[in-house]
Amino acid sequence: MNLYEKLAEELENQIRNGAYQIGDKLPSVRSLHQQTGLSISTVLQSMYVLEAKGLIEAQPKRGYFITYHSPKNQPRPGIYQPTEKAGRRDMEDFIQKVYGQISAEPGLVNFAIGVPSAKMLPVARLKKIVRETMLDTSDALVSYEPIVGNLKLRRQIAKRTSLWEHGVSPDDLITTSGCMNSLATALMALTKKGDSIITETPVYFGTLQLARSLGLKVIEMPTHSEHGMDLEEIKKMLKQQQIAAIIVVSNFSNPLGYSMSSQSKRTLVRICTNHQVPLIEEDLYGDVYFGSERPLSCKSFDKEGMVLWCSSVSKTLAPGYRVGWISPGKYKDKIIKTKLYHNVSSPSLTHEVVAHFLDKGRYDKHLRQLRITLQHNLHKYLQLIQEYFPIHTKVTFPKGGFQLWVELDPRIDTTLLYEAALRMGIKYAPGRMFTLRDQYKNCLRLSFGLDWDENTANALTKLGLLFQHQLVHY
């Protein structure tokens, strides 16, 4: 880490911990220079970093002021227990209503979306890479790829895991049509109708829909909004009954945003190894971390090939290209066969383009910028939620990804209020979609992957006021 990065991090920690309040003035550049012994230009570089993250703002001739509303005292959700009550019968149509149209809807502020805004993605460079890819190929890539997938792409992905304790080699990778397709392939390969699988709660509704369509029984585990699933409960469950697979979103899970500690990851892998239960790890948000380095994966602690590590570039580069992968551990043969039977092979063109991009597209530079933008957005969101959402609103404080989970007063029903919000030009994902049980009625998921502008800020404010208004009527 450079000197300016160190100073920026130190100041950021102070700001985040509430040492400064919104509107406070930061010590002047000169006094920081004297205090730290760093050069003026180094101190200024730190200021630029904090500014880019939306923590401070320069006021001409006055200095730097805190724009960050410390969410320190904002209550956090804590642990979610699955309720005994079943009942999500009516949510399928509802989900269809929210997501029936997954492409852009003009005039709508869509907090329900699952990908970052196209403006945050490296569109110009991607276009260049597509053109270059076509110049480099002699056959326009019309032929089938090998079943396991594009070798260049598998090499690039493997390279990115080279620092892990148990890195992934190109031979341990099979490409897919995105992380959801990785999960579908893994579940089809590992389970049969009537089997039980373990997930977190609340859990991404797509996982529930897929499991249901495959005839699987989903057992939701108690989950802490900052630490993830309760591992003791998982152990108990594994002793009680046959489990075909455990699904975990290890880093910046959707919707809760928690990130498991390395210790928890190691423990979970050990539990799965002891019980010989495959662990399907969805690590699709891991590259969008707000800390100083990428968190590890469960896969990196996997000695015996129990972990099926699934990821994609859908959250960081090109959602529409549908490029994902799976490192299947000892389940490789089954995964290959399932992929073959359902798809023959992956689309050659998009996979080659992404391979080229990872190689030559300055992907890491793009990721750095994306992380800063999303972190900036997160702060803005937390600020407005604290200001405009009802008092006692609980909200997560994710250390990565782009989803916020909000828990409102128990009297508010976000499913009922969905239509009212829609009439105001606002979409969000009601909490009830994220479970098969009868709970999370007063919760919602908000994406902060939208472009931060007046529209977004206004919509967020209006949403808070809608909920406030609802409470007043009780």
Next chain:
Amino acid sequence: MNLYEKLAEELENQIRNGAYQIGDKLPSVRSLHQQTGLSISTVLQSMYVLEAKGLIEAQPKRGYFITYHSPKNQPRPGIYQPTEKAGRRDMEDFIQKVYGQISAEPGLVNFAIGVPSAKMLPVARLKKIVRETMLDTSDALVSYEPIVGNLKLRRQIAKRTSLWEHGVSPDDLITTSGCMNSLATALMALTKKGDSIITETPVYFGTLQLARSLGLKVIEMPTHSEHGMDLEEIKKMLKQQQIAAIIVVSNFSNPLGYSMSSQSKRTLVRICTNHQVPLIEEDLYGDVYFGSERPLSCKSFDKEGMVLWCSSVSKTLAPGYRVGWISPGKYKDKIIKTKLYHNVSSPSLTHEVVAHFLDKGRYDKHLRQLRITLQHNLHKYLQLIQEYFPIHTKVTFPKGGFQLWVELDPRIDTTLLYEAALRMGIKYAPGRMFTLRDQYKNCLRLSFGLDWDENTANALTKLGLLFQHQLVHY
């Protein structure tokens, strides 16, 4: 049809019907000119057509000579009855051995392949279209497509069905990752573990593998190598037991190459409608016809939405791009959900490229050339098979597609001889792969989608001699 095309067709019919033998001289251009009243240049144009199809050959200063060995007297397979004996237990590993490596293997003449040679595909124009597509887009197509798929592509596909009695509208189409993925999506949407489905026999092994992985029971129906499944038997079966779906490859089926008559198609649709059983129609070879016009689909006779019409551009444009579609009739909602749960959406880039190609890439011109090339190959194959394969060898005479089905003397086991052929640098698809029962041991499938050159001709000759040799040893 032009005058020269008419004359060419008339002569072709005469040649095919055995009016001329190989080596015979065709009437001179001058005498044809006098006989028909057509101009010399028109007659010459007809000659060029016949030459391109490999039926005749010009010998300088001598005239045109027949190069086509009329397969008129070559025995045809006729009807295949599924045997009572089950037993394909050991074929999974065998299929893996043949197809484990689906990309090109240098030095091998691979008659087992399922796509035309890359040299037959419009590579240069495809590259151009990819570059143009990138120029036309503002966002490099990074965003998700609508779940149903690219609208431009659906419009182009619909346009190609506009002459059908019941054409397909863009709203009746859902894009997929190729025809195999269409079939997988349809089976997942329409069936559950333990259900029974009806197929032809012999049947494409990929269909069998997929059905098995989904826990479906496959009932193979008696099938005629020129006319398709026995519809009376299907009717009987539908009265006897519950059938979840019927799968039919209506035009130039793989492996038999038969094409159902329009009347049969109409009847099959009526049977399905009467019994309310969905008909999954794979029509992926329909554009590769050798007659004067594209045969109709079952879908074109479908009034009540019983037919799920599946196709792709994998056999005609870009196998590696994985672009297919399905017109799901009244099963649309189920198909959409299954696609969503497993893939979210189709890859934007490849689907947009194919849409552009169908619109501006002179696709029909390419198809014309492809058909002529394949037909030329077919004649060359039939000629060598007649010359070098054992006497009494039965072989199909497909009116489209690029697969030949060969039935040898019952004492020859093509599975056993596979390794011997491989040592000679030749791969083929043994007949036993195309059934779940214990039959077709003396059959094989040969692709004539390979480039016709000395290597191919030599390999085909050697293969025939290998089988001859085998017989001598009995």
